Amino acid sequence: MPEVVLAFTGMPGCGKGVAVDFLKDKYDLPVVIMGEVVKEEVRARGLPVDSKHVGPLANQMRKEHGMDVWAKRVVEKLSVLENRVVIIDGTRGPDEIACFRKAFGDGLHLIAVMTSTGTRYQRILDRKRDDDTVDVEGFNARDQRELGWGVGRIIATADHYIMNEGSMEQMWDTVDALYTQIVGEG
Numbered sequence: 701m702p703e704v705v706l707a708f709t710g711m712p713g714c715g716k717g718v719a720v721d722f723l724k725d726k727y728d729l730p731v732v733i734m735g736e737v738v739k740e741e742v743r744a745r746g747l748p749v750d751s752k753h754v755g756p757l758a759n760q761m762r763k764e765h766g767m768d769v770w771a772k773r774v775v776e777k778l779s780v781l782e783n784r785v786v787i788i789d790g791t792r793g794p795d796e797i798a799c800f801r802k803a804f805g806d807g808l809h810l811i812a813v814m815t816s817t818g819t820r821y822q823r824i825l826d827r828k829r830d831d832d833t834v835d836v837e838g839f840n841a842r843d844q845r846e847l848g849w850g851v852g853r854i855i856a857t858a859d860h861y862i863m864n865e866g867s868m869e870q871m872w873d874t875v876d877a878l879y880t881q882i883v884g885e886g
Contacts, residue, residue, distance in 0.1 A: 701779055704883055705804045707788040707797070709854050710813035712842055713820030713827075715864040719813055719875045720789040726876070727885075730783050732774050734790040751833045755845055762849065767795035775803045785883055793850030797857075809882050812858035817843075819865060 706723070708716040717733075724731050738758045739749050747753045761769050771791070778786055791797060791810070800808050815823075821839050833839055860878055864871050 702781060702783055702786040702804065703807050704785040705778070705788060705800065705808045706785065706879070706882065707791045707800055707808060707810050708813060709791045709810060709851060709858065710815070711817075711820055711846065711851065711855075712839075713822075713824040714813040714815040715823070715862075715871060716789055716813050718864075718868065718871055719811075719862065720787050722872045722875050723787060723879055727785070727879070729785055729787050730778075730781055731787045731789055732777050734770050734774060734788065734792065734796075737770055737773050737777070751838065751842075755842065759845065759849075767793055767849065768799040771796035771799035775799060779803075791854065792846060794853050795850070797854050809860060810854065810858045811860045811862060811878065812855040813862045813864050814855070815864045 708720055710716050720731055720733075723729055735754070738754055738761075741761065742749050742753050742757050745757070747757070758770070774788055778788075788800070791800070797808075797810060821836070824839065825834055833842060860882070862871070862874050862878065864874075
């Protein structure tokens with residue numbers, strides 16, 4: 701079981717993945733992406749991995765199995781790892797955090813990445829992922845869905861905050877400094 705779990709949260713397009721990829725590459729850390737856990741289920745059901753299926757299935761599973769259904773699957777994946785430090789990318793709600801705190805105790809560090817709405821929307825347009833929506837209505841609907849899952853509440857109670865409105869290099873420097881502060885190496 702890992703000693704230190706860095707759980708990243710934030711609204712879609714805030715830069716969680718950029719922060720996670722930097723740490724993964726620099727420190728050779730294992731990462732479990734919560735959205736990928738959902739996509740695994742979408743694929744297992746033979747459905748296309750797109751905005752019409754990923755979010756709705758995530759929501760359906762939360763209704764059927766509890767708001768922590770995806771967190772429980774992540775804990776299972778992490779429990780077999782022997783790494784001292786691991787990363788969770790994309791936690792969304794208080795029930796997920798409660799599940800992680802139960803599993804990892806004081807080793808859990810919730811990190812919220814903060815970015816303005818306009819910047820997030822532009823980044824989503826630029827990244828062109830299959831599960832992203834490219835119109836303003838879809839963007840707003842996705843934000844509302846994720847806020848309904850409780851992402852705003854966990855952002856408000858995060859252990860650490862990263863402001864991500866600058867360059868990629870500024871983001872990397874901020875993430876690296878935070879990693880050194882939490883983990884004690886750098």
